[in-house]
Amino acid sequence: MIIPNKLKHGDEIRIIAPSRSASLLYEEGVQTAKERLENLGFVVSFGKHIFDKDLQNSTSIQQRVEDLHDAFADKNVKGILTVIGGFNSNELLPYIDYELIKKNTKVFCGYSDITAIGTAISTQTGMVTYSGPHFSSFQMRKAQEYQTHFFKQCLMQNEPFELKPSEHWSDDAWYLDQENRVFENTVWKTYNEGTVSGELWGGNLCTLNLLQGTKYMPIIENAILFI
DSSP states (O other): OBOOOOOOTTOEEEEEOSSSOGGGSOHHHHHHHHHHHHHTTOEEEEOTTTTOOOTTSSOOHHHHHHHHHHHHHOTTEEEEEESOOOSOGGGGGGGOOHHHHHHTOOEEEEOGGGHHHHHHHHHHHOBOOEEOOOSGGGGOOTTHHHHHHHHHHHHSOOSOOOOOOOSEEOOSOTTTOSSSOOOEEOOOOOSSOSOOOOOEEESOHHHHHTTTTSTTSOOOTTSEEEO
């Protein structure tokens, strides 16, 4: 697998919306997320079509692919973050120029519906992609410290690190109410104790299953699956 160069201070990060539109975000939230990334030392730029929207709060396949290709082709861009998840990023897979991506490897990060694109890029190019925060995740107030810490550990340093589980987790609609959030204590259950090593595949299970029977589905035998 090809590991993209890690991000560093002064690098440009391009924000794209290959699933739902950035028009779903509040203006204040966009500014907060942008400032948090800038405080990490990044220059933040936005894809041309990310604030456009149709009846499904997305944009055309052509517009979304154009922003994706532009981000990879732009030599100044060193990392790409997706705006948010959704339900339709798998529409893009047959139209992506994987050779373009292979010649311009860089950090690509997102989660949820973005599982389809990240997995397809990895299977078609051999480039490692990252299941991690969206751009919109950086507007979150509570639990931001944990998220930002491991974002930096994973994407901004070359040394190995231990990914420690958070002591708390939530499944609340934090984007609707940032103050009155519900957190649960993290409790882990071990089914088979031991240690393993291998390629890591996975992400959103429903989205990963959309790839079954296609050339974009990875071979997960003898691999580590996270869902």
